[in-house]
Amino acid sequence: MKLQEFTASAHNFEECMKCTICTAYCPVVPVNPRYPGPKQAGPDGERLRLKDPYFFNQALKYCLNCKRCEVVCPSGVKVADIIQSARIRYDHTPPRLRDRVLANTDFMGRLARPFAPIVNGVTSLGVTKTVLDVTFAIDRHRTFPKYSGRSFEGWLKRRAKEQAKFPKQVAYFHGCYANYNYPQLGKDFVKVMNALGIGVQLLEKEKCCGVALIANGMSQKAARNAGQNVQALQKAVDAGLTVLTTSSTCTMTLRDEYPELLKVDNASVRDSVILATRYIYQLIESGAAQLRFKENYRARIAYHMPCHLEKLGWGIFSYELLKMIPGVEFTLLDSNCCGISGTYGFKKENYEASQAIGKPLFDQIRSVNPDFVACDCETCKWQLEMSTGYTVKNPISILAEALED
Amino acid sequence: MRFDTVIIGGGLAGLTAGISLQEAGQKVAIVSAGQNAMHFFSGNFEEIGTARERVSALFASAGVRTHSSDGWMLMPMGSMREVSLTLDDVAVFPDKHVAEKALIVNYTGFHDFYGTFLAEALEKNGTTCRIRFVRIPEMEHLRLSPSEMRSVNIARVMDEHWEKVVSDIRVLLKDEDLILLPQVFGLKDLSVLDKIRTAFPARVAFIGTMPPSVPGIRTQMLLKRRFEVLGGTFLMGDEVTSAAMHEGIVSSVTTRNLDTARLFADHFILATGGYFSKGLVSTPTLVNEPLFGLDIDYPEDRNAWYDPDFFADQPYLNFGVKTDESLRAVKDGVPLQNLYAIGSILGNTRKADYGSAAGLAIRTAFAVADTIKGGNV
Secondary structure, eight states: OOOOOOOOOGGGGGGGOOOOOOHHHHHTTTTTTTTTHHHHHIIIIIHHHOGGGOOOOOGGGOOOOOOHHHOOTTTTTOOOHHHHHHHHHHHHOOOHHHHHHHHHHHHHHHHGGHHHHHHHHTTTTTHHHHHHHIIOOTHHHTTOOOOSSOOHHHHTTTTTTHHTTEEEEEEEEEIIIIIIIIIIHHHHHHHHHHTTEEEEESSSSSOOOOHHHHHHHHHHHHHHHHHHHHHHHHHHEEEEETTTEEEEHHHHHIIIIHHHHOOOOOTTTGGGEHHHHHHHHHHHTTOOOOBBBOOOOOOOEEEEHHHHHHHTTTTHHHHHHHHHHHTTEEEEOOSSSSSTTTTGGGBBBGGGHHHHHHHHHHHHHHHHHOOOEEEHHHHHHHHHHHHHHOOOOHHHHHHHHHHHO | OEEEEEEOSSSHHHHHHHHHHHHHOEEEEEEEEEOGGGGGOSSSSSGGGGGGGHHHHHHTTTTTOOEEEEEEEETTSSSSSEEEEEEEEEEESSSSSSOOOEEEEEEETTTTTOOHHHHHHHTTTEEEEEEEOOOOGGGGGGGGGTOOHHHHHHHHHHHHHHHHHHHHHHHHHHSSSSEEEOOOOOOSSSSHHHHHHHHSSEEEEEESSSSSOHHHHHHHHHHHHHHHHTTOEEETTTOOOEEEETTTTEEEEEETTTTTSSEEEEEEOOOOOOOTTTHHHHHHEEEEOOTOOOOOOSSSSSSSSOHHHHHHHHOGGGOHHHHOOOEEEEEEEEEEEEEOHHHHHGGGTHHHHOSSHHHHHHHHHHHHHHHHHHHHO
16 A cells, blocks of 8 residues: 655645634634635635636635734644735736835835925825825725834934944844834834844845735735845845844744745745844843833833734743833733734725724723733734724833833 | 743643643743634533532633533434533533424524434424524625635624524524524623523523534633733744653753744643644554654554444544653653643543543643642642
């Protein structure tokens, strides 16, 4: 008798035993009847698509790529990767202008930066929102992220000399958000690292990680970004630097989406790309460094773990760090998706689903009534601030504000 | 990272042990590779034995209601099973004659609930049955996709719109003294169960559906939340990849996600389940426990692993990790000093002491939690 010893299938899809646990935990299924659900869109559909691409279903675009199906799968099937790979492989519809604008976060950032006050003013006008809604299908309820007049990169370049004086060095993949929208996050990161006795360097050439390009059908451009980023990361790694991040989604993209979805080999740099909270937690735990906090710091913090951080499995580092701050009253919010999923929630056709997905989380935040919410993801921040009115801060910014002066 | 106890496996056994230890003031981490067999739970704590009151109390603290009385439970295909402790969802009958007349209600197009089988079985025991179907507009969207008319999806709609179904059933109900409904209620809002029970002049019984099990998923979510509220660390979607052992003592484990951040602990509990969750792995030539390489008793001849009669007691279900009296796992003939095995990974190796299924999971979890707590005093 000849027996097959091992099974090997793309994204482990042969391991699916049809238990439907993924569908039970999918945040989209309860709110969008047009979405076939992760089991049908993923491993079940893959069987059909392998027979004939005719079976590709446009409804796969409703997948948030939140990866919750992968986190709950008892059989190790990479359900979301199967779905996203199918979109990349079979969906050749050219992305519409709106999606190009939303997805090109770094290009838009560079474009908007010199005119930031005007852009911010115009995008927050009711009339602009209505025009965008009607002509562009960007939902009028959304508040456009503000652009900063000065980029984080420029700020850090001006401080390169003083940063170089620190005996220990790390590189920082800041992402589009810290660079164009909210440089304060980058500054907070530098403050915390400096307090640990570590200087911060930029990568030689950082591109947008590409997550929004993948989501909007521009995977070729995403792969070009990925190739350039891996080169930049490689240079840092060759120089003996660890590359830290403050965005959970950029981190997951750099580490896991590059090889799984874009087929860009990152094996030589993957282990060196680490979320800052993880790096800091391990540094403090090993006794190699410590942080000193204000004695009178007081805050009631509710922590929301972003989906992609849950997938990375590193939320524990962020919230354990917050718990280390004396005077913090901490609540871990239930594991729920906030519904924004990057550019997804900005699109008019997804607005209602997006808000319905986030409702249990919004309700819980209101009932906990914290001083503010902590979260490692910038798009979760936009969603939660807009939908609950509570301020959302990155754990790194919380560490920075709690540090002894 | 340092913990008092690290539990590998986040199902019924792992969570029961985790909550017990966390309640006793320990710092506990649970590593869970995806969701677990709780999602197929019938609601019956088989062979629970003397742990009955203790588990009721522990579950009550998590908001999980149980029902402790001897009687009979009506299974999804119409057979009757003797029970002593069940989830509150389960209707327990004093004998096999459940009613004079029963109205069996299903949703049009819901294929995971078998009214005809139920009716056939009940009629053998003298119950006259009528099967009727309901449909409400709020559920119609589930029909758009052929695979989405499933218990959990219906339950989500029912949490909000149960009253519409109740008023439909009021119209259907004639002189029946029992109404049978699928277990698709109370996924998030437990109060729905009582509201439906008290809505009719007849008794209401919720009967199990094909997986996933709505009561099982709800129980899993509530137990996990209780564990976290007590301060426990639940690492979902992660798996242990290696263990550091020296002279019969496990010092730490690594996980896929945490890699260099090893999990150190004084005690380790292996609650990774049976073949379904890969706690036990069978290949064409051997059966093994993949994480620690623990000892398992089984015949070399593969033909002796199974009985060709599908419904016979299958020998492979008796294979399990070997332990000593205190459930310390045995490796190369010697018990490891601080690694315990609980739940389905034991197979039927400890049936005489701890029973099987849910009973085994809970009773071994309590036994090991007590051993660990005792050792700390």
